[in-house]
Each structure stands twice: as C-alpha cells, then as structure tokens.
Amino acid sequence: MKHSLQTRLIEVLRSQGWAHFDAEKAAEAVVRSYEEAEGHWKVWIRSVADAPDYYGVSRREDDVSVFDSLLETPAQEVAAVLNEFERRDSQE
Numbered sequence: 001m002k003h004s005l006q007t008r009l010i011e012v013l014r015s016q017g018w019a020h021f022d023a024e025k026a027a028e029a030v031v032r033s034y035e036e037a038e039g040h041w042k043v044w045i046r047s048v049a050d051a052p053d054y055y056g057v058s059r060r061e062d063d064v065s066v067f068d069s070l071l072e073t074p075a076q077e078v079a080a081v082l083n084e085f086e087r088r089d090s091q092e
Helices: 002-015 018-031 071-092
Strands: 042-046 054-058 066-071
Touching: 002 018, 002 071, 018 042, 018 066, 018 071, 042 071, 066 071
Parallel strands: none
Antiparallel strands: 042 054, 054 066
C-alpha cells in the first residue's frame, strides 16, 4: 500500500509541475509518516519558536504532520492526493 501511495504521489505532483526530485522527496517524507486512520487530510498553519510559520498536512491540528511546506499550495496538493488516494482505496 505504501508503495502505491508513493507512486501515486509522485505521479500527481509531477503532473502539477513539480520537479521529479521534489516530488520524490515529498512522497518519501509522506510515506515515512503515513498511517491509515479516520478523517480527511487537511492543511494547518504551524508555528515554531524562532522560525517562520509553515503549513503542515495532518488529519487533526495536533497530529504530527506528514508533510511541511513554507508555501500553502504544495501542502494543499499533498493533502488532496492523500484524500483522493484513500477515497479510491476505500472504493476498491
């Protein structure tokens, strides 16, 4: 399952204009932290002392993020792929 998720993430992110290296790096990070659970993936604004705010992707605001970005769009794209992947997987 994780391999198919990684492959799907890379495909979709590349189709949205991501460089191959960036798509692979993002997919590897997501797959390392990914766990099946209930709920939709969302983007949350995170803050860390002495660092700029960033966007994290998780199911709930207090969950560990599976993907972090200083820009909102890449985080939204990763969250959309995760939601689409799980929706498709539950229909099979």
